[in-house]
Amino acid sequence: MKFVKILLPTLLLVNVFVQAQQTTAVSTSSNDSPSEKVGLQEAIDVALRNNLSIRQSGLTVENSLNTLDQSKWARYPNLNGSFNLNLFSGRNINPYTNGIITNTVGSNNMGLSSGVTLFDGYQTRNNIAFNQTNLEASRLDLQAMKNQVTLNVVVAYLNVLSQEDLLAISQRQVDVSKIQLERTQKQVNAGSVPEVNLYDIQAQLANDEVQVVNAENAILSAKLTLRQLMNIPADKNIDVVRIEVPNPNIQPYPNSPEEVYQIAQSFLADVQAADMRVKAAQKSVAIAKGLRSPVVTAFGNINTSTTTAAEKVLVTQKIIEQEAGYVNVGGVRYPVIAVLPSTSTTSEKIGYFRQLGGNINTSLGISVRVPIFNGYNAKFRTTGAVIQQKQAEVQAENVRLRLRQDIEQAYVNMSNSAKKYSALSNQVRALEESFRAAESKFNVGSLNSLDYSISKTNLDRARANQIQAKYDYIFRIKILDYYQNKPLNF
Incomplete structure (x- = not known):
């Protein structure tokens, strides 16, 4: 002691x-x-x-x-523009006349192109x-x-x-x-x-x-x-x-x-x-x-160009009369006058914007690309x-299988939680009555402290287990509600 x-x-x-x-x-x-x-x-x-x-x-x-x-x-059709500036020196082809020149020449090309897939x-x-x-x-x-x-x-x-x-x-x-x-x-x-x-x-x-x-x-x-x-x-x-x-009512789940x-x-x-x-x-x-x-596409282009070698040639013609000789007619000497044409040429540069308008060219067309052999690309891709x-x-199928299994497991867990909560609720009620009796006996000295502590500990543990079982059961129900798109309210 x-x-x-x-x-x-x-x-x-x-x-x-x-x-x-x-x-x-x-x-x-x-x-x-x-x-x-x-x-x-x-x-x-x-x-x-x-x-x-x-x-x-x-x-x-x-x-x-x-x-x-x-x-x-x-x-939808695509639309693309192009713009190029070039400078050539030495022996080159005149982009305007296609003649050979040795001057430094600048050129400018621009255009628009469009295409659309028809099939x-x-x-x-x-x-x-x-x-x-x-x-x-x-x-x-x-x-x-x-x-x-x-x-x-x-x-x-x-x-x-x-x-x-x-x-x-x-x-x-x-x-x-x-x-x-x-x-x-x-x-x-x-x-x-x-x-x-x-x-x-x-x-x-x-x-x-x-x-x-x-x-x-x-x-x-x-x-x-x-x-x-x-x-x-x-x-x-x-x-x-x-x-x-609230404490849940143990009832069969409706579904x-x-x-x-x-x-x-x-x-x-x-x-x-x-x-x-x-x-x-x-x-x-x-x-x-x-x-x-096959792939069918339609396309169209519009282009124009300019060059610094572009010149306009001006031709001027004159009539020149000159004495070409004499003729004797009845002992009279007459002069012979020859009328000869005279041509002279001059050149002048063609303006930039004038070239843009004068050099426009357009094209329209349809193209068909037929696959014949491409390393069996279509076969392997298919x-x-x-x-x-x-x-x-x-x-x-696997998602559905997992879903079915999860629902079946959730349903079993819900049923087990319901049974556990019901059993613990009955246990708490019984232990409350037992503890109430033990407390009365202890207060009058007819029950020792060890038995009183055991009775109280059993009741405390049962109440804690009941709380955990309550929330576990509610959570299991909410899981099944979640699978049915029900609101997660209480």
């Missing part, structure tokens, strides 16, 4: 010291800055806004949209459809990621609430132990119960206070997980807004696993994204087959596209 009297106070002092140290650490970490109230919807909004994977997925959507717009503009085996049309389905798949991937982040935040939020409920239970346990300690102290002072009972209650109180510290630390860990999901600094203190989560699966696959973003990629793969096959078709289509189809 002396050994017990020495050992129990020693253990009590050790527990109180440890509890004081842990309480100091908790209060130091939690009181550095004022806490900010955060509601469930606000937590979800912040997480969606700050999540880096969602941002990256959003950029993927933007890139897919850009690719789609680019493929749509491929249907390419529907490659352009199928490419637009391919990019459109890829865009839809990217958007669905983004939505699936948002849904997953939302679900994770709800789970973390519920975990904070459950830990707070466990803390409340632990604090009530401390209050009960303090009341019992005061009562036992009076009984010991009155000599109605042995002093060892006081030591037992003191040890029980110290243990309850340690449970409070553990519950407070669990809350800090749960809040840290929530802050990480929200991607906010770990040193920013937050308090969640309490949500009234069977098969019904949940049929609803889920009709709208769930993961499944729809996989189906979109199958459609995209089908369009990829059509694009590859289009490589075997075979590869068919393989990718089969891979996409298998992936879509």
Whole structure:
């Protein structure tokens, strides 16, 4: 008995010291800055806004949209302009007269060209459809990621609430132990119960206070997980807004696993994204087959040019009369006058803009490119596209298989949680009655402190297990609701 009297106070002092140290650490970490109230919807909004994977997925959507717009503009004619300046020196061909010159000559060429594809085996049309389905798949991937982040935040939020409920239970346990300690102290002072009972209650109180510290630390860990999901600094203190989560009624779930699966696959973003990629793969096959078709294009050009060697030649003609000789007619000498034409030439430079207008030439045409042999490129491209289509189809089946299995597992987990919560609720009710009887006996001295502590510990543990089972059961129900696109409210 002396050994017990020495050992129990020693253990009590050790527990109180440890509890004081842990309480100091908790209060130091939690009181550095004022806490900010955060509601469930606000937590979800912040997480969606700050999540880096969602941002990256959003950029993927933007890139897919850009690719789609680019493929749509491929249907329209192109238009290109050209402008060249050249300088030639030495022996060259006059670009204006095609004669040989040795002067330095400058030239300027400019033009416009346009072309449009009239037929390419529907490659352009199928490419637009391919990019459109890829865009839809990217958007669905983004939505699936948002849904997953939302679900994770709800789970973390519920975990904070459950830990707070466990803390409340632990604090009530401390209050009960303090009341019992005061009562036992009076009984010991009155000599109605042995002093060892006081030591037992003191040890029980110290243990309850340690449970409070553990519950407070669990809350800090749960809040840290929530802050990480929200991607906010770990040193920013937050308090969640309490949500009234009523005790669930254990009732059969309204839908069977098969019904949940049929609803889920009709709208769930993961499944729809996989189906979109199958459609995209089908369009990829059509694009590859289009490589075997002729490509018909229409084109047109308009060009003009100028050169510094361009000259305009001016020809001037004159009539010159001159005496060419004499003739004798009847002894009379008459002069002979010859009328001769005289030609003279001069040249002048042709103006720049005059050349531009005078040298215009245009062309219109249609070209047909017929693939005859290109290293079996169309064959291999088609075979590869068919393989990718089969891979996409298998992936879509795999997504549905995982979805079915996840729903079946979620349904079993929900059923097991319902049974566990029901059993723990019955256990708590029975242990409450047992503890009430034990407390009455202990107060009158007909029950020793050890049996009283065992009864209280059993009740405390059952209440904690009931709280955990309650939130686990609610979470399992929300999982099945999520698969049916039901709102995650309470």
